[in-house]
Amino acid sequence: MATDRESLKATFVEFARTRDVALRDQLVGAHMGLAAYLARRFANRGQPLEDLTQVAALGLLKAVERFDPSLNIEFSTYATTTIVGELKRYLRDKGWAVRAPRRMQELYLSLSRVVDALGQELGRSPTIAELAAEIEASEEDVLEALEAGQAYRFASLDAPRGDGEGDSVGESMGAEDEELARAEQRAILTPMLDQLPLRQRQIVHLRFFEGLTQSEIARRLGISQMQVSRLLTRSVAQMRAVANPTAEDG
């Protein structure tokens, strides 16, 4: 082991002198175990391990390139700091856009089918208990899955507009636009509404001005309530971004 360490040290010295790419790759390869180990420590935070390992490997590469063997510190100490820094930055940049665990994704998908069907059957919006019974899950699981759906919503906020979200139901709604002319609200919201794709504009209008519930909107537009929910959340966030253009530096 000691000789291994000695030879790695010699390689670092050699690399510092020559900047030889082959030596660099050799050093990276020799420490990939460290990168993989650190990546695993950041697993279970919603990002796939392969992605984390890549980020860690990139951090390792940076560490190898920046390491100064004349300083009296272990490379592994130096590299750990760099790699962990990269991993943290990566996870932070991902922010809210975390991926929900697979089981929750599946539950969310089952729910999206059941919410509308059950709503029609009951003639009203179902309760959490009713949804839980229908998909044979606990109420906590239902709530968690709905929250997981929220995570997808935040994931899409990076692309604020022009995402091509449907014009398909557009024509039938033309007449409703007249009613949008409630002067006061229109004055407030028009510039923000203008930023939204047509379908989102309709949903915002129906929910906030006409006072329709999400399930009523879903029926009227012929889309699922989950879709209404997601588009509504996205629309609010987009309008907020327009209303608070400088809020980001808060």
Add this chain to the structure above:
Amino acid sequence: MVPARPEFLRLARVTAAGLAGRLGFSYDEIEDLRLAIDELCFGLTGPTGRHGTVELVYTVGASSLEVAGQGRFLEDIIPIGLTDLSRVILSALVDEHQLTSGPEGPRFRLVKRRHSDAPVSGD
């Protein structure tokens, strides 16, 4: 009492949804509640959070849920108020809502009442 950051305020939403579920609120009503809490938390802490804490108080009524949040921030912030947009959104979503500057810091309050005639779950 939680740090005034988006990832903690997510808990405010989860907790409210959980309580509302127990009270027999409909899916529609719970979705409204979530959006409203998002909107008020955004008003309180902005998109990236603040240095300080938010104290959350949930009051469960027979068929209503009140959520109050008291922000205590280390930094001085510009007087907080609701934008016109927030007001329009919130009045469509919940029965009562407020975001005001208090002596200790900004605070919000909302009330959502159960209007659906669904059976109440649990005991």
